[in-house]
Amino acid sequence: MMRLVWLVCATVLVGTLSVYSIQSHEPKADLTYVNPSGIHTLDPARMSWLQDFRIALNIWEGLTSLDPETLQPMEGAARFPPAVSENGLTFTFTIRPDARWSNGDRVMAKDFIRGWRRGMEPGCATDYTFLFTDHIAGAKEYVTWRREAVVVLTALSRLKEGWEITARQARGLVLHEAFQRALGSNTDLAHDLEHDAGGQDNEGVLAAKFGRLNLDWSALHEEILDEHATRMEERFARIGIDAPDDDTLIVRLNHHCTYFLDLMALPVFYPCHRSIELLREREPGAPITAQGLVVYDPQWTKPKYPRNGYPGLITNGAYRMSDWIFKRRVRLTVNPFFREAHALSCRVIDMLVFENSNVALMAYEAGDVDFLPSMAVSYDHEIARLVRTGRRDDFHLCPVLATHFWNFNCVSATVGRHRNPFVDARVRKAFSLVVDKERIVHNVLNRGDRVAHSFVPPDTLPGYTPPEGLARDVERARRLLEEAGFGGGEGLGPIEMLYTANDERLAQAMAKMWERELGVHIELRAKESKTFADDKANQRYMIARGNWYADYNDPTTFLNCLTTGNGNNDSGYSNDRYDQLIAEADTLRDPIQRAAMLRQAEAIIVEEDCPILPIFHYTEPIAIKAYVKGLVPNARLWFPFRYVSVEP
Amino acid sequence: MIARIIRRLLAGVVTIACIYTVTFVMVVSLPGNPFEQGGRHLSVEVEQALRARYHMDNNWLYFWEFLQGALRLDFGPAFTYNDWTCNQILASALPVSLLLGLLAMLIAVMVGVPLGVLGAVKRGGWLDAATSGFVLLGVSLPTFVTGSALLTVFAVYLKIFPIGGWGTLAHLPLPAIALSIPFIAYIARLTRVGMLDVLGSDFVRTALAKGVHPRTVVWKHALKVAFLPVLSFLGPATAQAMTGSFVVEKVFGVPGLGQHFVNAALNRDSGLVMSTVLVFSTLLVAFNLVVDLLYAWIDPRVSESV
Numbered sequence: 022m023m024r025l026v027w028l029v030c031a032t033v034l035v036g037t038l039s040v041y042s043i044q045s046h047e048p049k050a051d052l053t054y055v056n057p058s059g060i061h062t063l064d065p066a067r068m069s070w071l072q073d074f075r076i077a078l079n080i081w082e083g084l085t086s087l088d089p090e091t092l093q094p095m096e097g098a099a100r101f102p103p104a105v106s107e108n109g110l111t112f113t114f115t116i117r118p119d120a121r122w123s124n125g126d127r128v129m130a131k132d133f134i135r136g137w138r139r140g141m142e143p144g145c146a147t148d149y150t151f152l153f154t155d156h157i158a159g160a161k162e163y164v165t166w167r168r169e170a171v172v173v174l175t176a177l178s179r180l181k182e183g184w185e186i187t188a189r190q191a192r193g194l195v196l197h198e199a200f201q202r203a204l205g206s207n208t209d210l211a212h213d214l215e216h217d218a219g220g221q222d223n224e225g226v227l228a229a230k231f232g233r234l235n236l237d238w239s240a241l242h243e244e245i246l247d248e249h250a251t252r253m254e255e256r257f258a259r260i261g262i263d264a265p266d267d268d269t270l271i272v273r274l275n276h277h278c279t280y281f282l283d284l285m286a287l288p289v290f291y292p293c294h295r296s297i298e299l300l301r302e303r304e305p306g307a308p309i310t311a312q313g314l315v316v317y318d319p320q321w322t323k324p325k326y327p328r329n330g331y332p333g334l335i336t337n338g339a340y341r342m343s344d345w346i347f348k349r350r351v352r353l354t355v356n357p358f359f360r361e362a363h364a365l366s367c368r369v370i371d372m373l374v375f376e377n378s379n380v381a382l383m384a385y386e387a388g389d390v391d392f393l394p395s396m397a398v399s400y401d402h403e404i405a406r407l408v409r410t411g412r413r414d415d416f417h418l419c420p421v422l423a424t425h426f427w428n429f430n431c432v433s434a435t436v437g438r439h440r441n442p443f444v445d446a447r448v449r450k451a452f453s454l455v456v457d458k459e460r461i462v463h464n465v466l467n468r469g470d471r472v473a474h475s476f477v478p479p480d481t482l483p484g485y486t487p488p489e490g491l492a493r494d495v496e497r498a499r500r501l502l503e504e505a506g507f508g509g510g511e512g513l514g515p516i517e518m519l520y521t522a523n524d525e526r527l528a529q530a531m532a533k534m535w536e537r538e539l540g541v542h543i544e545l546r547a548k549e550s551k552t553f554a555d556d557k558a559n560q561r562y563m564i565a566r567g568n569w570y571a572d573y574n575d576p577t578t579f580l581n582c583l584t585t586g587n588g589n590n591d592s593g594y595s596n597d598r599y600d601q602l603i604a605e606a607d608t609l610r611d612p613i614q615r616a617a618m619l620r621q622a623e624a625i626i627v628e629e630d631c632p633i634l635p636i637f638h639y640t641e642p643i644a645i646k647a648y649v650k651g652l653v654p655n656a657r658l659w660f661p662f663r664y665v666s667v668e669p
Numbered sequence: 670m671i672a673r674i675i676r677r678l679l680a681g682v683v684t685i686a687c688i689y690t691v692t693f694v695m696v697v698s699l700p701g702n703p704f705e706q707g708g709r710h711l712s713v714e715v716e717q718a719l720r721a722r723y724h725m726d727n728n729w730l731y732f733w734e735f736l737q738g739a740l741r742l743d744f745g746p747a748f749t750y751n752d753w754t755c756n757q758i759l760a761s762a763l764p765v766s767l768l769l770g771l772l773a774m775l776i777a778v779m780v781g782v783p784l785g786v787l788g789a790v791k792r793g794g795w796l797d798a799a800t801s802g803f804v805l806l807g808v809s810l811p812t813f814v815t816g817s818a819l820l821t822v823f824a825v826y827l828k829i830f831p832i833g834g835w836g837t838l839a840h841l842p843l844p845a846i847a848l849s850i851p852f853i854a855y856i857a858r859l860t861r862v863g864m865l866d867v868l869g870s871d872f873v874r875t876a877l878a879k880g881v882h883p884r885t886v887v888w889k890h891a892l893k894v895a896f897l898p899v900l901s902f903l904g905p906a907t908a909q910a911m912t913g914s915f916v917v918e919k920v921f922g923v924p925g926l927g928q929h930f931v932n933a934a935l936n937r938d939s940g941l942v943m944s945t946v947l948v949f950s951t952l953l954v955a956f957n958l959v960v961d962l963l964y965a966w967i968d969p970r971v972s973e974s975v
Contacts, residue, residue, distance in 0.1 A: 062751040143715045147704075150712075168714040175714075175721045184727050189713070312718040322752045347753055347761045349835060349924045373834060375922040379817075380833040383825055387832050551701030551937050588712065 050352065050371035051667050052649065054392035055381040059348040059374040063322035063334070065288035066139040069148045071570070071658060074288055075394065076351060076372065079662050080336040081291040084114050084133065084270070085282050089661050090653050092574060094282040098128055098292070098337060099270070102282070109277050109610060110158075114270040121358035122294050123341040124332065130264035132337075136293035137262060143171045144314025149289040149572075151588075155581075156281065158261030158273040166256060167313070170249045173197050174313035177242035180231060191227045199245050203236055242311070250307040276607045279615065280575040287573065294335040297321050300328065339365060339663040348374050353662070366651075366666035385644055391667065393644040394658060404642045405469035416644050417654040418469045422478055422571035423639040424579065425470075427518075427531075431632050432593030433560045439514040441563055447505040449631040452564075454491055454498035455538045456531055462637045465530045469642075473635035475627050476569075476583075477576045485576045485616045488624040490635070495538050502539060510540030517544045519562035521553050527636070528566070557591050567591060567633065571657065576619045577603065583626055583633070594632035599625045670965070677961065681954040688950045689736065692943055697728050701937040703748040725939070735943060744944035749936040755944040758929060763948065765835060766925040770911030772845040774903065777852035777910075782892075782899065784853070785860025789868060789895075790887055800857060807854025816847040816920035833922030844921040848914050852906055856899055863895030870894075897968060904960030908953040912945075 056072045065077055078086075086097040095101060099114040106112075120128035139145040141153050141164050154161040176190035186194070194200050195214045204210060214230060261273030274281065284290060300318035303309060310316050320326045324342045325333045334342060339359045344352040351372040355362050373390065375381040378398045384390045396404060396416075407413040429443040429452070430436060442448045458472045471478070474490030499509075507513045516535070520528050525547055532543035548556065557565045569589075571578045581587060584603055585595040602622035609615040626632055645652050651665040704711055704719055720726040723745070724734050738745055744755035788800040823843060824832045830843050867873060868891055876886045915927030926945060933941035 059750075060752075061749065064751060067751055143712075143718060147711055147715075168712065171718045172714050175718045178721060179726070182727075182730075184730075187717070190717070310722060312721050314715075314718055314722060316722075319746065319751050320754075347750070347758060347924070348928070349761075373922075374924070375833055376928065377833075377919050377922060380820070380920065380922050383820070384832040384834075387825065387828070389832060549935065551935065552699075554705065555700045555702065 047352075048369065050369040051367045052369075052392065052662065052665060053371045053373060053390050054394060055375050055384070055390050056351075056372050057374075057378060057381065057395060057397060058376060060345075060351060060372075062319075063342070063345075064139075064145075064319070065136065065291040065293075066145045066149075067147045068288055072394075075658075075660060076342070076353070077288045077291070078286075078338070078659065079340045079353060079370075080338040080342055080356075081288065082120075082338045083287065083290045083292075084285040086661065087283070087286045087657075087659055089651075089655065089659065089664055092655055092657055092659065094286060097286065110274045112272045112274070112281065114272070116268045116270065117360070118268070119360040120337060121356075121360070122335050122337050123356045123358060124294075124335050125358050126294070126335075127267070128292060128337050129267045130270040131267070132292035132294060133270055133290075134262055134264055135295065135297070136291050137289075138257065139293060139315075139317075140289040141167075142315035143167055144310065144312075144316045146289075149287070152284055152287070152289060152572075156274050156276070156278050156284070158275040159259045160261075161275075163256055163260050167253075169193055170245075171313040173200075174242065174246060174249070174311065177238055177245065178311045180238040181242055186231060188227055191231060194231075197245065199241060199248065203241050246304065246307055246309070246311070246313070249313060250309055253308070277610050278607070279612055280573050280577075283573045283575070292337060294337075296332055296335055299331045300326075339661070340370065350374065361663070365663055367662050370662055382644075385646075388646075391646045391649050392652060394660065396642045396644060401468040401642060402466070405467065405640075408469070408642070415647055416642060419641045419643055419654040419658060420471060420478070420656060421639050421641050421658060422482070422574075422578075422656050423568060424473055424476055424478060424635055425566075425568045425637050425639060426473070426476065426633045426635040428557070428562075428565045428567045428592040428633055429631065430560050430563050430565070430592060431595070436517065436561065436563050439517075439563075442505070442507060442513055442516075443563055445505050446630050447501045448507065449634075450491070450629075451498040451501040451505070451539065452535060453631045453634045454494045454501070456534055456634065456636070457493055458636055461527060461530055465526055466637075469640045470637040471640065473637045475623060476633065476635050477579045477623060478571075478638040482571075482574055482576055484612055485619065487576075488620055488627055490627045491631075498539065510542075513541050515542045515544045517546050517563045518566075519546050519548060519553060519556055519564065520566040521550050522547050524566050560591070560593050565591065568639075574657075576616075576623070577606075580619060580622060580626075592632040594626075594630065596625060596630055599630075673965075674958075674962070677958050681958060684954055685947065685950050689739075689943065689947060690732075692946045693732055693735070696937075696939045696942050697731070699937060703937040703939060735940070739944070739947055744947075745940045747933075747938055747941045749933070749938045749941070755940050758941065759926070759944060759948060762924060762926040762929060765923060766911050766914060766927065769841075769845055769848060769914060769917075769923065769925060770907060772841065773848035773910045773914075774852060774907050776845060776849040777856050777906075778899075778903070780849070781853040781856030782860050782896070784857040785899075786864055786887060786892060786895075788857065788861040789864030792865065800861070804854040804858050807850045808858075810850070812847055812851065812916045813920055815850050816844070816917055819843050819847050820920065833920075835923050840921075840923075844914075844917050844923050847920070848910055848917045852910060855902065855906070859899045859902055860892075860895060863898050864891060867891040867895045893967075897964065900964060900967070901960055904956040904958075905953060908949070908956045911952060912949040 056075070058072065060076060061070050061073050062068050063073065063076060065081060068074060068077060082098045084097050084099040085094040085101060087093070088095050098120040099116050103115070104113040116128055116130055122128060137153065141150055141160060150164060154164050172190055172193035176186045176194050179186050263271045265271065297317055300321045301308070302316045302318060304311055318328065321331065322334050324345055336342070336356070339356060340353040341356045342351060343354045344350065353370040355365050355368050375384065378396060381390065381393060382396060382398060385393050398404065404416055405418060408416045408418050429449045430441055431444060433441050434444065435441055462470050462472045475487030477485065477487045479487050502508060518528050518532060528545055532545060535541055536543055556562055569579060569582060580603055582589045583594050584590065584600050599622050602618055606615050606618040606622070609618065627635065641658060643654060648668040649665060650668060652660055704716055717726065724730045735745065744759065747753050747755050747758055750758065784800045784803070788797045791797050820832065820843060824830050830839055834840055873886055873891055876890055877883065912926050912930065914925055915931050917923065918925045918927045929941060930945050933945060
């Protein structure tokens with residue numbers, strides 16, 4: 022019996038050794054850096070994490086790119102600057118003749134249209150569609166038309182199977198021409214359904230009515246799908262994006278946009294090589310799925326993916342991805358067809374995944390890693406101290422374009438069983454006036470963040486000075502609370518604070534301040550991050566932690582979040598005057614006037630209505646070995662490796 | 670014997686089906702959205718269409734479709750890591766975990782059994798005290814402490830092993846040792862108790878009286894009996910070592926299966942949660958079965974009683 026045990030042991034050992042001995046030893050990379058949690062996606066139309074951007078900006082190139090020091094837009098795949106029409110609304114980009122894909126193909130204007138379209142089409146696109154619909158003429162109409170069709174087709178694909186549909190889907194369906202045609206002469210029923218679909222709380226009734234309808238749902242689904250699919254190209258052509266020839270891309274905007282060239286460097290505006298069409302998934306006879314989605318095999322971002330003759334991911338940046346091992350490593354090598362390929366000093370770059378930041382830092386200290394773009398360790402205050410006292414030249418504290426704030430729920434009358442006092446702006450303001458931000462930033466956290474008096478970080482966005490915000494004033498806060506009918510905290514039930522475990526210390530400190538100064542009772546509710554996000558988005562909270570990272574270099578990347586109906590407006594705040602100021606600022610061409618108007622708008626949120634309470638602007642600790650040159654700490658943690666050289 | 674195997678196999682299938690059902694109910698009743706990432710909200714239309722596409726808007730359909738896929742060994746897409754399928758994620762993580770787990774169990778048996786025997790033979794001596802102390806430490810110290818300590822000593826100060834990661838032979842020993850420590854302790858304790866029992870029994874006395882060398886008695890005759898409780902522990906323990914190494918993986922940056930167990934649940938990645946659970950439960954059932962069969966083979970009395 023023991024002999025058997027030894028036999029098993031020996032087999033395992035020999036197996037292990039042989040597996041590892043046949044693994045080839047690759048050359049060491051010129052630069053190795055750590056990405057704490059791996060890549061979420063490399064699809065430019067879907068990505069929204071900074072660590073994904075960091076790879077994307079090195080393997081793709083937009084019409085512009087960003088200067089690694091100043092973050093100002095500069096030449097990318099197109100000549101810089103592009104020709105701009107008299108009224109400032111039409112941009113004509115000329116693609117560089119030497120812009121090349123990593124397989125040697127020329128980068129053409131229609132490659133950009135293909136990429137941008139993926140950023141708009143339901144099915145491929147996710148978070149950044151608003152950059153198209155907000156700025157490019159006709160994009161909003163197209164996306165709305167597509168989304169309506171998706172609602173109808175989703176509803177029909179459910180009805181076809183005999184499943185219930187939602188009120189939203191029913192509304193979309195009853196308004197659809199083809200559905201009304203199918204009902205035929207039965208106009209009373211059509212009116213009846215339309216009436217029901219317009220109501221708010223009759224989802225069950227409506228679903229039952231649809232269940233009883235004796236229509237051929239399959240035929241209707243097929244008809245609508247066909248009709249929609251045939252009109253897609255014609256509808257898309259109405260968007261203000263045109264490629265009259267291979268080198269020219271003409272973009273028409275729907276309003277003046279001072280930061281449009283900045284946007285052109287973002288991943289969602291990257292081009293897409295035509296080989297992706299090999300991996301398009303479709304219903305028989307239609308270019309879209311049964312739900313009306315445009316879907317590609319999500320594996321198209323793999324360096325090697327043999328299916329339908331797909332050659333693997335083709336990109337147009339300075340580097341190409343030569344290897345991607347899930348949650349372990351991404352290896353970038355120079356794109357041999359890139360215009361300055363021979364001049365790049367860093368030829369091979371490895372991105373490693375260490376889920377544990379302590380281990381990442383150990384690996385850095387041991388010299389296995391050259392660059393840490395973030396150090397989320399529990400002793401971050403110690404790292405801040407080392408930087409401040411000048412003991413570590415290779416550690417840097419980057420003030421980034423990001424704000425930590427707390428949302429007040431501005432809409433729900435009750436939260437759980439308790440009345441929500443924060444629908445009253447005076448209560449929000451009273452709570453805002455009490456928090457000692459200096460103390461939180463310098464004593465509680467003490468990791469070098471900057472105290473925030475405004476939503477938009479100061480000094481980092483060109484030409485914009487945020488309003489001064491509210492100074493701490495406990496007396497005024499108490500008076501405001503009394504005016505609102507809650508003098509001395511009387512009548513206020515328990516106030517709930519919603520956050521994730523990371524913010525425990527901060528939440529405790531804030532709760533203490535409110536309890537001491539305002540006589541209220543605070544209940545702390547730390548939740549797991551997805552539950553937290555769900556509660557926050559659906560306004561199931563009174564006070565909830567928020568944070569926002571800038572997408573581009575303009576105050577509107579922050580201020581738009583609080584406009585009425587914005588998908589990221591978690592506080593549910595709505596103020597016509599604010600919306601109007603933001604909208605009006607977009608029509609102004611004079612940057613000084615525009616900045617003044619935006620400042621006026623921001624003053625409403627940080628000085629009057631207080632839907633959010635900004636606490637600090639983030640500072641990110643990063644580590645760069647002294648022998649790595651050309652990696653510049655910047656406010657967006659945007660690191661193009663083509664300017665980097667590593668001294669031996 | 671064959672009827673017994675078939676009976677056990679059927680029971681295993683029922684067990685896995687129950688586990689799948691319970692997991693499914695828990696996954697679909699959790700609040701949170703697997704399609705959302707980076708704290709930005711998806712449009713309602715698109716989210717509903719995506720749910721419809723993966724049949725996640727109808728729990729019955731989703732339940733059966735996922736089950737059918739799983740039977741064909743196709744676990745579908747991972748929602749958090751859009752560019753990968755659950756199959757690819759399992760295929761990249763499972764070998765790592767299997768290797769690490771097997772290696773850890775190997776170390777645990779090779780170190781734990783002799784320690785237990787020594788403790789029993791030198792009962793009450795300093796060697797017994799030392800092994801008992803080690804057992805106590807091994808059981809009570811969490812792996813993130815022992816792991817970090819190993820890393821600090823052998824990787825940071827002595828620089829014998831790399832600090833973390835995976836891919837070469839040098840990456841193996843530290844996480845394997847860290848993972849094996851609690852198992853060593855447990856096996857040593859089981860062996861010691863079993864050995865103490867056996868050493869007092871009649872056949873041992875008879876063998877010694879007949880003049881068999883004490884070493885042969887202990888290692889050949891007594892251990893064969895004392896090893897049985899260890900063997901029954903090895904089944905679930907091996908499955909656990911292979912899949913439950915989340916902490917060790919995190920400390921050493923090992924790309925194994927344990928991290929997906931935890932992260933998939935946190936990310937509400939329903940497909941990945943169910944596929945990891947299915948893989949783990951299958952392993953657990955399989956190892957238990959193998960151990961039971963071995964048991965019956967070593968000790969024929971068992972097959973009669975079960």
